[in-house]
Amino acid sequence: RKAVLVLKEDGIIELGNTVVFDFEGFVDGVAFEGGKAENYALEIGSGQFIPGFEEQMLGMKEGEEKDLKVKFPEEYNAENLKGKDAIFKVKVHEIKEKQIPELNDEFVLELEIEGVKTKAEYEKFVEAELLKGKEDEAKRVRESAILQTVCDNAKVDIPESLIDMRRSQMIRQVESQAKQYGLSLEQFLSFQGLDLEQYKEILKEPAKASVTEEVVLDAIVAKEKIKLSKKELETEIKKLAELYQMEVEEFKSKIDLQELESYLAIDKAKKLVFEKAIIK
Missing domain, CATH: 3.30.160 (Double Stranded RNA Binding Domain)
Structure with a gap:
């Protein structure tokens, strides 16, 4: 059974509660980049923030403001914050608790x-x-x-330019995810103890692996002469249109049909690889 979050009336923050709050961090009295957010939702005890942050929120009430005194770990990834004492000014808006329906x-x-x-x-x-x-x-x-x-x-030589393009795509996806929480990309990464350059470095190998897989599958599509019949393409378009709750013609007008056909051909190549694979 899935627990639901319900507003905690006139209560205090306890372990496991989800709190909606504003915060802004300061080091030596100066606000630092990525240290501010509004209406941020955090489950207390999840360990998303640096040590001491969530613990000091325990016992706070709705509407209460407080200065949290914390210290960034020595191994923190942002060089300008490693080992630094900081103060986070927080204001609690809502406190929610989990309830499991009968x-x-x-x-x-x-x-x-x-x-x-x-x-x-x-x-x-x-x-x-x-x-x-x-x-x-x-x-x-x-x-x-x-x-x-x-x-x-596979023997493939992947140009750095392709890896950089894929890495940029991955970063844009994370940036879009951050916006859903009302955060900038820098803020979102800072909660993981990262800055943008460090995150780019982390993504280098996954981006290379992703591009390599695409290049290899493209080669299989070409070698095996994999194509979609008109009926197969129309069937897939109909499925996707239903998924996005659109009429088929409306869906067609909003997509690149050639790109979709290429994607579906790669999917067929994957299925061919799985069918032919011999697992020892």
Whole structure:
């Protein structure tokens, strides 16, 4: 059963509560880059912030303001903050706690799961989903290992420019994720003890692996002359249009059909590799 977050009326912050708050960090009285956010949601005890930060929020109330005195670890990745004493000014807006609803037929009906209307049916549904999840994960690990082996054995020379382009794509994805939390990319990375240059370095190998896989699969598409029939392409377009809740023609007008066809051909190449793989 999935816990739901409910507003904690007139309560204090306890371990496991989710707190919505503003904060701004200062070192030697000067605000530092990436140390400020508004309406940030944090589960107390999750360890997302540096040692001492979350612990000092325990016992605070809604609307309360407080200065948290902390020390950045010596091994902190941002050079300008390593080992530095800091003060974070925080203001609490909301305190939420987890509640697990009672599992009964009424609760199950509220979930609106097709074909599941009772507690007994829900328990069977969850059991089946857990089994499917384990099977899917095993399949993902197996297929990832197969692709890794194929790429390791392939002789390809990847230009640095392609790696840089893929790394930039990855950074843009993280930046988009940060915006969902009302944070800049720099702020988002700072919570992990990273600055942008350090993060770029971390992404170099994953970006290279991603590009290598794409180049190898493109080569398989060309060698095996893999193409999509018109019927296959239309079927996939229809599926995607339904997924994005659009009419087929509207969906077509918003995408690059050639790019989609290329993506689907690569997907067929993956399936071919998995079918032909011999696992010892």
